[in-house]
Amino acid sequence: MAGGETLPGVSMNWQTQPDRGTPGAIRLILWITQTIGYTAGRLFLPGIVLYFLLTSRPTTRSSRQFLQQARVHRRIRIWNVYLHLWTYAATLHDRIILTSGLDPRYHFVTEGFEPVQSALGRGDGVLLLGSHLGSFEVMRSLGESLSLPLKIVMHPAEARPVTAFLEKFRPQGLLSVLRTDDPYAILAMQTHLQSGGLLAMLADRAPVASRTWKTGFLGQTAEFPLTPFYLAARLAPPTFTFFCIQERSRHYRILIEPLTARAAPTIEETALGIGQEYVQRLEHQARRYPMNWFNFYDFWRPLDPP
Numbered sequence: 001m002a003g004g005e006t007l008p009g010v011s012m013n014w015q016t017q018p019d020r021g022t023p024g025a026i027r028l029i030l031w032i033t034q035t036i037g038y039t040a041g042r043l044f045l046p047g048i049v050l051y052f053l054l055t056s057r058p059t060t061r062s063s064r065q066f067l068q069q070a071r072v073h074r075r076i077r078i079w080n081v082y083l084h085l086w087t088y089a090a091t092l093h094d095r096i097i098l099t100s101g102l103d104p105r106y107h108f109v110t111e112g113f114e115p116v117q118s119a120l121g122r123g124d125g126v127l128l129l130g131s132h133l134g135s136f137e138v139m140r141s142l143g144e145s146l147s148l149p150l151k152i153v154m155h156p157a158e159a160r161p162v163t164a165f166l167e168k169f170r171p172q173g174l175l176s177v178l179r180t181d182d183p184y185a186i187l188a189m190q191t192h193l194q195s196g197g198l199l200a201m202l203a204d205r206a207p208v209a210s211r212t213w214k215t216g217f218l219g220q221t222a223e224f225p226l227t228p229f230y231l232a233a234r235l236a237p238p239t240f241t242f243f244c245i246q247e248r249s250r251h252y253r254i255l256i257e258p259l260t261a262r263a264a265p266t267i268e269e270t271a272l273g274i275g276q277e278y279v280q281r282l283e284h285q286a287r288r289y290p291m292n293w294f295n296f297y298d299f300w301r302p303l304d305p306p
Contacts, residue, residue, distance in 0.1 A: 030096050045089045052085055059296045069218040070290040087291040091246050095137040105250055108142055112256035119238040125193030127239045129228050131204035131282055132294045138244035138252050139200055151192050153201035155180050193237050203228040215279055220300040233270035241281045245289050
């Protein structure tokens with residue numbers, strides 16, 4: 001793992017990449033699933049995946065690139081790319097269902113959740129740092145099922161038409177979202193943590209005009225946002241990584257691990273220490289569950305701001 005280097009924000013093309021899903025298609029799949037059944041909704045997915053495989057060259061190229069990085073010395077075939085896109089489509093299907101209400105037929109197995117519960121029981125705020133490895137929606141569903149004081153930090157680029165449409169099925173979920181374009185977002189995050197709440201945010205995508213940090217990831221140099229790690233360093237709450245991994249149909253494993261980097265002489269050094277440990281955990285789990293990687297863009301090549 002290479003050492004880190006901080007630099008001014010550089011755009012990564014996840015923000016400019018169009019959202020090819022449509023509310024109409026989601027509405028159709030949701031109706032089929034609710035009216036006919038889960039299996040019927042699932043039957044539509046192979047056609048959707050094949051469509052993307054044939055029409056979205058950037059998506060298939062980024063999938064192949066990632067799988068090549070995560071599985072060194074193994075030739076990546078078109079079938080591997082199809083399985084990668086299938087896992088994403090299946091997770092999105094689950095997200096549609098879970099957004100419209102917790103389904104008792106889903107099984108969530110948690111590992112390492114006890115320290116989080118203990119910290120919340122003591123009245124400590126807890127910071128969860130996630131990624132686009134696995135399903136973020138599963139963590140929100142778990143929080144609701146356990147009545148946890150959970151708030152989710154969301155970047156405006158994540159709230160695209162599909163996400164906005166899904167939120168209509170869960171209006172109460174809007175109360176648990178903190179948008180980073182709110183001028184008081186950082187204050188709201190601090191207040192929630194200091195009041196003993198659970199704050200979850202993604203730490204693998206760097207927004208435009210934010211400070212970023214270069215470090216080694218899967219054998220190449222990638223950029224990560226600094227804000228999540230500065231928040232952890234400045235407020236020093238119990239901080240954990242979390243990954244909500246789809247293992248099979250309607251079965252997810254939620255992996256939670258503490259970030260134990262020690263305080264350094266400066267806030268920046270402490271933040272980079274936390275960030276380095278986070279990237280190491282992300283790299284480990286990405287190799288372990290490569291089909292759950294849902295960053296379908298060139299993760300290693302930064303682009304000029306649009």
